[in-house]
Amino acid sequence: MAQDTRAPATSEASWFCCGAGWGPCGSAGGGACGNCSSGSRHCAWPNTSDACFAITRPDKCGDDLLRRTCGHTFYVKNLCGTTEIAVKIADCGPQTDLWCGERSCCSGNCATNRLLDLTPAAYSAIGNLSSGIMPVTLRS
Amino acid sequence: MSDILGRRRFLSSAVLGTTATVVTATTIGSVAPEAMADPKLDVEAGAPDPNFVEGRITGIAGGLLIVTSSDRTLNQIHLTKATSVWKLRPTTADAAKVGDGLYARGVRMPDGTLAADAIWLNIVNLQVHITSIGRSVVHMDHHGDRIVGHVVSGTTAAVYNNTPAVSDLSLLEVGRHAQVIGAWRPDTNEVELATVYAAA
Numbered sequence: 325m326a327q328d329t330r331a332p333a334t335s336e337a338s339w340f341c342c343g344a345g346w347g348p349c350g351s352a353g354g355g356a357c358g359n360c361s362s363g364s365r366h367c368a369w370p371n372t373s374d375a376c377f378a379i380t381r382p383d384k385c386g387d388d389l390l391r392r393t394c395g396h397t398f399y400v401k402n403l404c405g406t407t408e409i410a411v412k413i414a415d416c417g418p419q420t421d422l423w424c425g426e427r428s429c430c431s432g433n434c435a436t437n438r439l440l441d442l443t444p445a446a447y448s449a450i451g452n453l454s455s456g457i458m459p460v461t462l463r464s
Numbered sequence: 465m466s467d468i469l470g471r472r473r474f475l476s477s478a479v480l481g482t483t484a485t486v487v488t489a490t491t492i493g494s495v496a497p498e499a500m501a502d503p504k505l506d507v508e509a510g511a512p513d514p515n516f517v518e519g520r521i522t523g524i525a526g527g528l529l530i531v532t533s534s535d536r537t538l539n540q541i542h543l544t545k546a547t548s549v550w551k552l553r554p555t556t557a558d559a560a561k562v563g564d565g566l567y568a569r570g571v572r573m574p575d576g577t578l579a580a581d582a583i584w585l586n587i588v589n590l591q592v593h594i595t596s597i598g599r600s601v602v603h604m605d606h607h608g609d610r611i612v613g614h615v616v617s618g619t620t621a622a623v624y625n626n627t628p629a630v631s632d633l634s635l636l637e638v639g640r641h642a643q644v645i646g647a648w649r650p651d652t653n654e655v656e657l658a659t660v661y662a663a664a
Contacts, residue, residue: 454584
């Protein structure tokens with residue numbers, strides 16, 4: 325049965341740049357949905373389409389994720405934080421299957437597998453960009 | 465939440481040019497209601513974040529950074545003693561240079577400037593494949609672009625399979641994927657490595 329993110333689930337989350345940017349981000353583009361922007365509350369999800377899923381393959385890590393398409397809203401919270409933010413899907417990612425079994429923890433609370441990428445604007449609202457990755461809870 | 469609001473009040477008072485307390489800053493009425501609210505609750509999903517700035521530093525005047533965003537909008541960012549600064553590692557405000565790329569988060573002031581809670585200078589987060597490893601450099605492929613990553617003694621660390629960060633990079637392997645947190649060098653387009661996440 326596919327994982328239903330209407331109920332809170334845990335995951336690792338990293339961040340990615342998209343839209344106009346500087347340095348290596350200069351060629352990032354608007355993402356799979358065309359409107360992704362580093363300065364907006366956007367995210368990437370591994371199952372936005374068949375083509376996306378074929379790249380990210382969360383199933384290889386045992387995650388049976390529901391299809392969620394461009395514009396879908398997730399509510400995300402640092403596993404050790406109290407602030408919840410809302411983000412919309414604007415890209416495909418992360419490439420979950422490269423990191424199967426990876427685990428991030430904070431204060432003894434842990435999450436496994438990368439199921440969500442956040443833009444810098446979103447990630448920095450609940451975490452420190454220099455951390456690179458953090459455990460989160462997410463729900464629809 | 466009270467901690468967040470407290471920090472925001474402190475930043476606001478700092479930008480108002482005083483070391484005054486929260487009470488003083490709010491008493492003079494210079495802090496707009498929107499600056500007092502928690503921005504994380506104010507931003508709609510998918511919307512531009514008004515309390516976040518992305519761009520490159522085009523001017524520095526004392527504690528004020530002039531930043532041109534990649535969409536060409538101009539932003540002014542106040543640095544205060546409370547602003548945390550990252551440039552390859554936690555550092556101080558004088559590390560900011562014209563030409564640096566930047567992400568900043570803070571409090572939007574009534575005049576449109578941003579009082580920075582935190583700035584990250586030249587920070588990049590790259591999903592790469594390692595193409596070769598030298599004595600003090602790691603060559604990487606980033607979506608078809610070649611990137612040179614410099615190992616910085618005393619700073620660069622690796623995280624293998626969730627283990628605590630270590631300075632030993634010997635378990636990195638050519639051909640494997642990795643995630644790199646680093647600091648971009650605007651002059652050469654190369655990267656200094658802060659943390660390399662890899663499977664061992």
